[in-house]
Amino acid sequence: MKIKKVLNNNAALASDENGNEIIYTGCGICFQKRPGDELDESKIEKTFVMEKANEQFLKLVSEMPYEEIQVADEIIKYASENLGKRLCNNIYITLTDHLGFAIERSKSGTFLKNKLLWEIKNYYKVEYNLGCHALEIIKDKLGVELPEDEAGFFALHIVNAELDGNIHHTMEAPEIIDDIISIVKYTYKKDLDEDSFSYERFITHLKYFLQRAERNAYYEPQDPGIFEIIMERFPEAYNCATRIKSYMESKYPEKLTDEEMLYLTVHIARITDRD
Structure with missing residues (x-):
């Protein structure tokens, strides 16, 4: 060769x-x-x-120290294995590039503040833990100790690679999820059990819901009869979903379909179950 x-x-x-x-x-x-x-x-x-x-990746590989390339690859491989899925190839550019700049900033004692850290820790728990492990790998292999904020940034790169999305939209997603959760809490005048399986499933649903919103690819309506049944069975949850619909349509150009409303209503009913 x-x-x-x-x-x-x-x-x-x-x-x-x-x-x-x-x-x-x-x-x-x-x-x-x-x-x-x-x-x-x-x-x-x-x-x-x-x-x-x-060209961007070629430039990275040619300019970055080989040890940093190896560390980035180890982080990506660990994340992929623990998530049980193949990550979008673009992560080799975005995460590697971020790692290089983070290490450069650390040499001068300059660190970025992650304003979304709380949201990332709460809504992307698995990816955040992977980000924390990335910090351990960096410290062990490169002798560089990065702050917790960087665990959040690495988590976002992993989320972006999971969804094969745009990193800017991925960075906006935690705030939007936080707003949606706030709408649910406000509607029901209650806190939610963040440790429950239903809550975890709702957060997962919202991640992919926002991905569909970003791509203007909402679920297509299927059986209108089922939607009518769900509306009648969970009127309070449907009312809450309607508020979320208004919020989402102020953020994205596409109108929410009845199918999306159906799934939102069911998830809201589950996480707010008073029994």
Whole structure:
């Protein structure tokens, strides 16, 4: 396999037999190598398959210390294994880039304040715990101690990769979820059991609900008869869902469908069950 481009001593760009551009990393894999030279496959530690060369990622790999690339990969691999799902490839750019800047800022004692930390800890608990583990990996492998705020930022990158969404929308989502929860609490004049299974399912539903809102891809109406039954059975929950509908339509251009209202109503009825 011939080297197409030397990124640095530890990374090379090459093409496989299908024409896919692949970044190969490994300690000293390109030491004293030039484009056209054979790649020492025994030194390959990690491969990044790309449909086409992503200039931003190529730049990251060529400029960032190899140890930081390895740490970013370990964080992503750990998150993927613990979530039991494959994460969007874009996380290799966003999380790796964020890691590099976080470490640079730490050298001057400059840290970003995460204004969404409370919401992230409460609405993305699994991802937040993965973010905390990321801090442990960074401290163990790089000797850099980052603040808790960074665990929240790493969590958002993981959430974004789970949903294959836009990072800016992902950063807005915790506040929107918080607003929706506040609407429920205000409507029912009660606190919610945040440790209950129903609450956890509602938060999960809201994550994907916001993803559909972002993509203008709400659930299509199915059986209007079922919607009528749910409205009659849970009038207070439906009233609450109507308030959420008004709120969402002030945020997103698409109108909520009856199918979305049905699911919201059922979830609200469950988390506010007075029995």
